[in-house]
Amino acid sequence: MISIQSDFSLKPFNTFGIDVKAKYFARFSNLKELEEILNSKEAMQHEHLVLGGGSNLLLTKNFEGLVLKNEMKGMEVIPASSHDAFLVKSFAGELWHNLVMFSIEQNLAGIENMSLIPGSVGAAPMQNIGAYGVEVKDVFESLEAFEISTGKIKTFSKEECQFGYRESVFKRALKNKYIIISVTLLLHKKAPLNTTYGAINDELKKAGINTPTIRDVSNAVIAIRKSKLPDPAEIGNAGSFFKNPVISKADFEKLKNAYPDIPSYPSGDNHVKLAAGWLIEKAGWKGKTISNYGVHKNQALVLVNYGGAQGSEIYNLSEDILQSVKSMFGVELEREVNIL
C-alpha cells in the first residue's frame, strides 16, 4: 500500500541535513509500488526526483515535485564463470556500506577499498563512486533500471553505462529517464588486494599487518576515512564537493614552476589530475567557518553544515571557493555534488 505525503521535510533524507520540503514524497520497496506511485496524479502532474541515500546532493530550495525514495532491499551471491568469481547482486535501496560488509562476510574481494562511502547501492554507479584507487566500474557487471516513459526494465552493461571519473550516462544523456533497480558486481575470492594507496599501507603498518586480509584492508580504509572525513550522522556533508580537476601537461608544467610541491597524478598521455583539496587549502579555505557552515578542517574538499545552514549559503560558499581557486591557479573546479 503506497502513501504519498505532502509538504514533506527532506532534512533526514539528505546527508547535508538541509531543511527544505518536497511538495510530495513517497517510498517504494518493490516494482509494483513504484508503478503505483508513477500512475498517481501527483506523479503525472509533477517532476520527479529519485533519492537513494541523499549523500551527493545539495538542496538549495523546496522541491516542487514528487520525491521518490527507493527502499528496494535484498542482496545475493550468484556463482559466476570460474570457481573463484562470484556475482553479487544487490537491490538499489540497500546502503552501499552494507553491501561492502556483506561481500567481505562472503570472503569476496573487490570493493573493500570503498568501505564506509555513504549513500545507496543505486547511487553508486550513477556517479561511479570511488576511493583509494578503486572505482565501481572496476567491479561492475551490470545493472537493471526501470524506464520511466515505458515502464520497461532494461539491463545495462558496463559499456552502456559510459563510466568516467565520477560520471555515467545516468548523469548525462539518460538523466531522469531511468530509475536504477539493482546492481550486479563481479567479485573474486582470490583477487589481489589493492593497497597501493599510500595511506592504506601506512595504516596496515601501524596495525602491524604484513599479509592483509580483505577485512584488514576494509578496516584500514575505515580508519583513514574516520580520521579525515566528517561522519554525516554528526556533521552535515556530502563528501567531496568538487571533482579533482584534470588539466593539460603544458598547463601543469607552469603551475609546477610556481608551486613545486603541488600534488599530481597522471591522467592519460597528455593530462594531469590535481588534488582539489590541496588547491582549496592553498587558497586559504581549509577549516574556514562562516556562522554554521564552512570548509572541513581535515579535508578542504568537503563543505560542511554544522546545523541549520541554508543550501543556498553552502552553494554561495562553493562559488567563492571556485572563484578564488580560479584566480590563484587559473584552474576551474567542477562541482561533484548535484545541486537542486
Ligand code: EPU
Ligand atoms: N590535500 C590537501 N589538503 C586537503 C585535502 C587534500 O593538501 O585539505 C592533498 C592531500 O595531502 C593529498 C591530495 O590532496 O596529497 C589528495 O587527498 P586525498 O587522498 O584526501 O584524496 P582527494 O583527492 O582529496 C579523492 C576522492 C575521495 C576519496 C579519496 C581517497 C574525489 C573528488 N575525491 O579525494 O572521494 O575518498 O580521493 O581515494 O575524487 C568523494 O568522492 O566524495 C570522496 C570522498
